[in-house]
Amino acid sequence: MKQIGIQDESSDSRAPVTAAVISADPAFRDALTTILASREIGIRLAVEIDSPLTEIADPELDELRRANPGIVFLDLEENPHVGLKFAEFLVESSISSALIGAGASASPELLLSAMQAGVSEFLTKPVTHEAVVSAIERIWRKKGKKLDLTRRTPGQLLVVFGAKGGSGSTTMCANLAVELHRLTRKKVLLLDLDLELGETALLYGVEPQFSVVDLMRNFHRVDTGLLASYIERHESGVELLSAPFEPADFEAVSGDRVRRVLEFLKQHYDYIVVDAPKTFNPATTAAFREADEIYLLVTADLPSIRNLTRSLPLLRNLRGRKALEDWLRLVVNRFEPDLEIPISDIERTLSMKVYGTLRNDYSAVMTSINHGRPVVTDGKSAYAKDIRSLAAQITGVPVEKPSKSFIKGLFGSFRSNGRSPGAAPLDVGAPTESRVIADE
Ligand SMILES: Nc1ncnc2c1ncn2[C@@H]1O[C@H](COP(=O)(O)OP(=O)(O)O)[C@@H](O)[C@H]1O
Ligand SMILES: [Mg+2]
Incomplete structure (x- = not known):
């Protein structure tokens, strides 16, 4: 993984710069964590002090001294007067080489006093990626350092949800991730959010030491290096962040934590394929909210279609x-x-067009499971071909031997198959929204 971290030349020339944030405002701390961890900045937030300025005492100051951060972000909003005194103290005691203030607004008086107190830059809340980058750039320019800030668009988060156990979501995720990488050569992460019974590692034939729960638990100190240590690299080039081997305690897995982790991961990968569990827990709902696309996997049987019908209102609400x-x-x-x-009946019942199909291919899928190798490793099977077509459709990158006509052919056969287009929707007991939510 390429990290464009900044090197602090004032001390050890190879030591990457770290930062500290002093703010009682969780939204500000959250935003900074994500922005600083982005690939183009790559600065680790080494210290987070969340107490009000008036309550900061020796333990916090010791932590700051030990961390010796290159940049301190100091929230001046709540108490500008105390904040500026604290800024002076930080500068005088050489705790940090650069100080960035922040507040809801910046009056000329506040800006002047901040400058006099040694604050180099001021950020207006809510902070944006661009503002933080520009502030760091200006500081580094003054110090004669260079910051390579190649802009990077965040990755695509593709969440796969099978409404019923056995829909094939884990199989699809494991194979789709490989094809997305093969087709685009971009960075692809397979993220297993089925925290209780995740099986993606099994399909890749790997035994990861760490899991996404470790990442969530240590998210407050995560940086590119730590992320790399939690990742399992599959021979296909896909990186895997697996579910814990044994159901772990999920205290660390709040919806908010999942959201932050997903935002962080989006900065590091081009595609993130998420295997979602079948339950609407805080982790899944956070993933659904953050998703760029949600792939609803259904099999052509009533229980599967019915479950999906019941889930749709909740997804819509989210x-x-x-x-x-x-x-x-x-x-x-x-x-x-x-x-x-x-x-045609599935489409009518769910009021949605089918985006793609994956053929029933028992022998290829079973062989893959038994060997711990994705189906697409041997690209000749029907399942592998369909996954390839799906990846091409998603990325817009054509497969070498175009197989779109094949998909079209299949759609042709759907249309001529079974009931007439005017037939009534299937009776799956499609409930009203309120009933569905009450059901959950
Ligand atoms: N297209 C397919 N053809 C044949 N078997 C499949 C197909 N998709 C999935 N399976 C099999 O169905 C079972 C359930 O698949 P899995 O991916 O574990 O579903 P989920 O994760 O949604 O519970 C597995 O045994 C898998 O091998
Ligand atoms: Mg599964």
Whole structure:
């Protein structure tokens, strides 16, 4: 993983710069954590002091001294007067080589006093990535250091959700991640959020030492290096952040923590494929909220379609009722040409178009599981071909031997298959929204 970290030349020339934040405002601390951890900045937030300025005492000051941060972000909003005194103290005691103040607004008087107290830059809340980058750039320019700030767009978060156990979500995630990487050569992470029964490691034939729960637990001190130590690299080039081997205690897994971790990961990967569990727990709902796309995996049977029907209102609620088609993509797994419930019926019942299909391919999938090797490793099977088409559709990168016509062919056969387009939707007991939520 390439890190464009800044080197602090004032001390050990190879020591990367760290930062500290002193703020009782959780939103400010959160935003900074994410921004500083981004790939183009890559500064580790070594100390977070969340007590009000008036309560900062020796233990906090000792922690600051030990960390010797290159930059201190000091929140002046709550108490500018005490904040500026504290800034003076930090400068005089050489605790930090650069001081960045922050507040809701900056009056000319405050800016002047801040400058006199030794504050080099001032950030207006809510802080943006650009503002932090510019502030650090200016500080480094003054100090004659260089900051390589190649802009990077955040990665795409693709969440796969099978409404029913056995829908094939783990199989799809493990294979899709490999194909996304093979097709684009970009950085792809497979993230197992099925924290109780995650099986992605099994499908990759690896036994990771660490899991995503370790990352969440230590998120307050995570940087690119620590992230790398939690990751398992698969021979395909995909990186895996697995579920714990044994169901762990999930205290660290609050929705908010998951959101922060996902934001952080988006800064480090181009594609993140998330295997979501079948439950709407805080981790899954955070992933659904953050997702760029949610792939709903359904099999052509009533329980699967019914479960998905019941989940849709909740998904809609989570996303503030944005047009569904923007981010929800329906994939039919275990597709066969003579399905008892044809695609047209599934589409009508769910009021969604099918985005892709994965054929029923028992022998290829079973061989893959038994060998701990993704199905797509041997690209000839029907399942592998369908995953490849799906990856091409998602990325817009064509596969070498275009197989889109193949998918189209399949769609042709769906249409001519089974019930007429005007047939009534399947009776899956589609509930009203309030009933669904009460069900959960
Ligand atoms: N397209 C497919 N063809 C044949 N078997 C499949 C297919 N997709 C998944 N399976 C099998 O179905 C079972 C459940 O798949 P899995 O990916 O574990 O589902 P989930 O994670 O949604 O519970 C596994 O035994 C898997 O090998
Ligand atoms: Mg699974």
